[in-house]
Amino acid sequence: MRPIMVAGNWKMNGLSADAVHLTQAILHAEMEPMRPEVVIFPPFTLLHAVSQEAKSSALRWGGQNLFWEASGAYTGEISGAMLRDMGCRYVLIGHSERRQIFAESDAQVAQKVKVALLSGLTPVVCVGETEAERAQGATEAVIHRQVEAVLPLLNLETSQPNMIIAYEPIWAIGTGLSASPEQAQAVHAFIRGLVAAYSTQLAKRLLLLYGGSVKGNNAAALFGQTDIDGGLVGGASLQVGEFIQICRAAELAGRGG
Template structure:
């Protein structure tokens, strides 16, 4: 099964709207309209509209970093899928380790968001991954299984076709540490096996599984050469157009 590589930039709480517009414009100018790689940028909520305008007409797609699973209402500080769709967002990052750690998001709440995103025509990028303590206790695959199956509870095969999974070893996010390609492949292969058990081989083989632990131009070729690594959810390296475009090139070369 040939899966199209997927490179997504998670800008986190970085870039003003004007800075985001400039960065997005630089990326869009490099990505051809017949891109061999799916490219997504995920700015902060306040920059979404400006970035959306900057990438209009290009092959770069827009993603959001979060939303609240309600259509509207008294939810101070939150945004809805409808608001995201109005600025032409196609993707939304859900279950990121920082949301789980700093904002107490549980597997069940992440699952509620996943199901609501699918109901509201947003493609979820479901993040899963273990902490350093969990890895050292040999709990990696157990944690990944719990978060993956918990996040996909109630999602059918049709819904799965719109889900992107991102494996992010928490100990490798923003630390400069990276799982070896073999370590990453072991977990990605386990994720694919879990999806196969739940949905069947045909559906599981279509799911893109991204690596989200400090992928950068220097290690991307080795990571992307692994059987079940289909791209990256990029943090720090997505804040510089040169490094981000080098990652896109690495995925294009690996295709």
Template structure:
């Protein structure tokens, strides 16, 4: 049985002081034996959030990392820096990173492999634009993203990856894929994982849905056979996140 995982993606929100205050308010409310809970926060918030959540069992993740161990990459953060801090997760390949910062499938693949090598759980994002959905190529597009991102990743390591399906047209728009639409793509993701690694391995890999997840739609989405939780954006910045965790 795959354990549900609900991760909040704060994006570029909350100062370190605001982050610590929010976690202090939320930490007892979101602890769950049934659900793995993670806060993925801006780099400057990592230390106060790690301190505030110490001993709670709530995971802490970064929103990005570089694939190099060190070097002349001004403004970047390496996976070793995250590991030494105690960060356990990292969001990779988010559509906003691809769209605004030019991240390619090759870069995402390098980051996934580096995170796994260092012992940090990659939350690997994939998803289609509205134009791609309307053109009927959603499944093909997402299959390619998964294959590229996991190229050279062993079956044993693939089990540690969390895949997050986020239709780009539903991120921050208030529009949500129906539970049937989300399930269709998440099932397709599990199918391509089975083609790459075998059915048994594919059944162990957790697949989240992300894209305007809120307290009203979480239960229906998370009840789908191939949806193992959510990558939550705006709602993770509010107390509403509690209701999503305890869907």
């Protein structure tokens, strides 16, 4: 059985006191270690505060983005080594907000995945279609293009995946809408099939997360799907009670319950 993960993306929200409060609340929930694995992605300015609270726990944290160069005259950017220095194990790459607002291309996403891997980070690669693309029946074509851009970076020499893929339908992010469990499962199964073309063993072990208005009241149904291995949670990760409810749903799913 694949492990299950709940990741909270705080986006551009929070100050130091908020980071301490949210992190402590997750820790006080006392979920069984690694079931699920809980990862939070705070803004860069809050990584230190989170690391100080969580350093002796099973809670993990990661960066929301990184640059594809190791160092240099890139004002405002952050490197993989800098994230590792903050204790990060993970990094989000290719979130729809990066793709849309900052015009990140598939090629740039692949560059970032490559440097994340070289830095010893596990990239959580986000893919997803817009409402217009879904209406046009182009969901699979969009997902195929985005996933194929990073699949050559899979470590084919081992059956242990070196990345995570998160399917986030853009039309469901921050809208209150969510793909139905069946819709989400269909896309996750499609992604796993794309990976299987490279390696069936990797496909079986690769974690696929769903993101897009994941809430406490829909998490159990989503996590109960065959190919959904947890969630990448946005707004609800800033609401302590809601986020813990989502984690509890994943905890039950991880136990086969």
